[in-house]
Amino acid sequence: MSNLCVAALAVLRQIEPIIILEQLGSTLFDTAVQMVVRDRCANASYPDRSREASQQKAMTDFFMTYSLIIRLIPILPSLLLARLSDRGWRKAPIVVPLSGYLLSSFALLLVVIFSFPLELMFGAAVLFGLSGGFGAFWPGVMTLTSLGSTAADRSKAMMRVELLYGSAGLVGSLVSGHLFQLYSSSLGHGIILLTVSTVLHLICLIFAIILLQVKQTCREDTEENYNLLFPTPCNSPVVEAAAGINKMNLVLLFAAAFLYDFAVGGAIEILGSFVLKAPLSWTATQVGYGNAAGCGIFLTSFLGVIVFRRCVSDVTLILIGMVSFASGIYFMTFVTTTTMFYFARLLNLFALIPLPTIRSLLSQQVPASSYGMILTFLQLTLKVAGLAYIPAYTKIYQNTLDWFPGLIFLLSSIVTVLGMIPISIVGCRIARRQPYERIQEE
Template sequence: MGCLAWLRTRVHPAVVCAEIASAFYDTGLQMVVKERCSDNSTTTEEDQQKAMSNFYMTYTMLSNLLPFLPAYFLARYGDRGFRKVPIGVPLLGYLISRTLLLLVILLELPIQVMFGGAVVYGLCGGYSSYWAGVMALESATSQKERRSLRIMGIELAYGIAGFVGSLLSGHLFQIYALGDKNGAVLVVLCIFLYFLCIIYTFFFLDIPGTSAGNREHRQEGNVGILWNIVEYPRSFNTVIVLLFISAVLYDIAVAGGMEMLMSFIEKEPLNWDAKQVGYSNAAGFLIFFTSFFGVWLFSKCVGDASMIMMGMVSFAAGIYFMSFVTATYMFYLARSLTLFALIPMPMIRSVLSKQVQPSSYGKILICLQLSFTLASLIYSPIYTKVYQSTLGWLPGFVFLLSSIITVLAIIPVSIVGCKMARQEGYVSIEGD
């Protein structure tokens, strides 16, 4: 009973269930898009690659643009004490949009119908609202000194679920049951899991009325209030701006590279099937394990900014090597170099949450997610066009581009590290 009561105060079950469903959906969508883009026997591989990358570009832009206003208002509503709303409403949108994929498979509808799915879950807040809501909930129910590890803990649960879901997805996609349609069973299971997430979030998740963060804020007293008034506008806002710049650059590098990777692994010389696509997605989720243990280990000896830079260097090395991948073993070698690539984003969210009052957790985190949305409107078409134009001489050129942008993202973080070190030294002297 004690374990069940503890679970009801954690968002982990919903995150795990939703990510397994998401892994099922990602593999299903990738394979359906590949099948529909190669239906015509006269289609060349280059034409197929262009059709697939154009689909993902439009789909990504719709998915990222439409949640802009809904996600912000959901975050504000969450900061007023309704922490379930920014999490549950996007899950409902996911459920509806995944149902459309099932209809595309069963009724053999055009793949462009999935743009309607992107519109639906975008208007429900999309991933921007969902993940910012989860991070705000974790920030509001954790103490500052343990917040980085708590946030990495939720990322670890997310990664385990994605790893398991990705391993199963390729096998489930090939099961024929509903009208002999490839992928129907996979998508049905995906829809069922999202339904369970919604039920858990709205009816079983029990959020404590008073968060650790709020208790800390009340205990600061008049001295703490004066510190906030004097210091936040001058130095902490600079830290926030630099962290935003670094996060946006890193998101461009990661999201842009991974978006093109979906098309890259389905062309020659790799040309993977559903099982191999599932395995490659699972390999991507292994970094959740290694990144969590990296934070657990390195947090004892280095600061937050140093860990962020370590993660960025790890990704820069791996994505650079990915540029020259021509065989399966080379792909997994490139993946192995990105052991700590997940560390930067959770750590940036953790540092950001420490710079604002608890009542602003949702707003600062949703602003971060929405900055990623604005960036995607620029990088998604650019990455797509660069990938299409370099297919003939170096298909992995976009990964070189990601590596360069990651190196640029390290610069603002290094400045933040210096500022935080000076602030900590100042506080230490004052304490003495």
């Protein structure tokens, strides 16, 4: 029994339980906010627009403002937390954002219980942003993952984290719609769902403060021997390599990440509203199942990494993931039934491979003392992409809603193809440099 307790405590001191609890709480919150906004916008009315078009405009306007706030406000807090992380406070980018998640869930719970104006969530979004939000939390998670793995296994380790994140999201999404429908004479729709979400975030925060332990592998493993882009000689310091030729590859990797996130984020931003309108007109349960299908891609992407990494490079892995998303989101352009929707999602099997692999490549170009900053800069780059695609996609969707609502998905497919260009250039640079490096090592 004592051995079991020790083993259980060792598991609880890892980052994985926090990832699972946070994602469970967040998926419940995501379904709740989506359905609450739909209900509150049901009676929206705009001149020269049908009732459904007015509801879609009100919903997308709310999500546009809400999303812009939670992407713009966290920029400075994320940088500050990244700086604290690289100075030894590795838990700061995890603990502080988790308090923001807790406040957001609690705020929406109050909105539902007391019928407060929906605009109160804008204030909650500001508090969430000041805590660093996802832009600080996820780099913090990836930093701990990088520190706890060797460079040779880092892509696999990061994809394993994504798998846990997606699996928790899958479970949370499957039950979220059913929990939203639970109510009694004293509890309306969504209250039970949001109560569970708030409790999960509270437990997650307690775990992070009290139990989370930071582990670090040997610096020789993490910084010298496994540079995937440019293998360096044993007597050549990796910092010099990273400071030289690799700068161009860092720029190309950041550009690819920006374009890919622009395409993926823009499509997903609109997808939540798209499925609530005719001809799909999803219910809360169907919304949960749809979110679960999206989370299932974490599993298929992880399996893709396990299978493909044995025979292809990380650059090829990224290209496979981009092709998967481009094809699936192109098919989404013409979706008119729920069956067609799930087929489009099926084509996105490997769509989550690119960003974790890009993070892995980036982390191997800098010393361990800079992991937090480089990964946070990447996350901030994705936030800048969000500040661009949120208003752009929202306005395009609103203006094409009556004649071609799937146009934004077609645009996402085109931008994804553009994102393949800088990654292909990185691949060509690697192919040209590797023979030279082998000769130098000999």
